[in-house]
Amino acid sequence: MADIAFLLIIFFMVTINFEVDKTQVYLPKTEIRFEIPKKAAYISITEAGQIRVSSGEEISVPVPGPEDVLSFAAGVVAADPHKAFVLKADNTVPYRYVDRVIDALKQAKAEVIYLLSEQETVESTASGG
Amino acid sequence: MRFKRGTVSDEIPTASMADIAFLLIIYFMVTTTFAATRGLDFSLPQEEDTPLVDKEESVLIEIQPGGVLMVDNRPMELSEVLDYLKPKLERNPMKPVIIRPDEIAEYGYMVDVFDELRQAKDKIGIEVKNVSIPTQREIQMFWY
Numbered sequence: 001m002a003d004i005a006f007l008l009i010i011f012f013m014v015t016i017n018f019e020v021d022k023t024q025v026y027l028p029k030t031e032i033r034f035e036i037p038k039k040a041a042y043i044s045i046t047e048a049g050q051i052r053v054s055s056g057e058e059i060s061v062p063v064p065g066p067e068d069v070l071s072f073a074a075g076v077v078a079a080d081p082h083k084a085f086v087l088k089a090d091n092t093v094p095y096r097y098v099d100r101v102i103d104a105l106k107q108a109k110a111e112v113i114y115l116l117s118e119q120e121t122v123e124s125t126a127s128g129g
Numbered sequence: 130m131r132f133k134r135g136t137v138s139d140e141i142p143t144a145s146m147a148d149i150a151f152l153l154i155i156y157f158m159v160t161t162t163f164a165a166t167r168g169l170d171f172s173l174p175q176e177e178d179t180p181l182v183d184k185e186e187s188v189l190i191e192i193q194p195g196g197v198l199m200v201d202n203r204p205m206e207l208s209e210v211l212d213y214l215k216p217k218l219e220r221n222p223m224k225p226v227i228i229r230p231d232e233i234a235e236y237g238y239m240v241d242v243f244d245e246l247r248q249a250k251d252k253i254g255i256e257v258k259n260v261s262i263p264t265q266r267e268i269q270m271f272w273y
Contacts, residue, residue, distance in 0.1 A: 002150055028240035032248060095230040097236075113171045
């Protein structure tokens, strides 16, 4: 019994993935999805345009506006020039918020951004979303 | 005064081990979240490999609020975009494709278009290699 219990513990310890960003968003659905590298920096944008950032090491913190993303991203890129950024934006957020965040990342010389998404399924395609 | 010397067992007490183990299992079960860890990758141009995209020679996909697509100023359904691009890409595989979402268009539509372009290899057998999503600042700076 204890053996099985420890086996399970080890399984959960290995598979656990501490989410650095717990913002609730409805992600867009895509058919093409690539695995995001571990320890990527996260930038989340909620439906209302609130932005939270995390360098991938600690829990995300809110920032007042897109301008602050630039200083955050510049710091992250300075520490690791090949750091991947993950954009976790709500499906329905007006594009201007995303535009400013992408612009900040471009200015900070980030190399790659992953647009976090969910798997598009046959049903979701059929229902038009 | 004499202290009573207790006898110390030379075994590690393991009676509570299973309890601790189950407590840990429950902790990990509760905290484990199968988070979305996948997404569309989108390489940002680095300075040395960024030829300025010529507006005249590129295909411009505008996304209007509500998800209406204007491809080279013609309204188009998302499913038609790749068929429209196919002959152009056959002539020039490096044909630049510019995605330009409206300020108030929803982000999801941009992702839909980008996803569609990334599937070009499977759907029309030719890759769309040169996709750019200029930001508002870049448009103001470089687009005369």
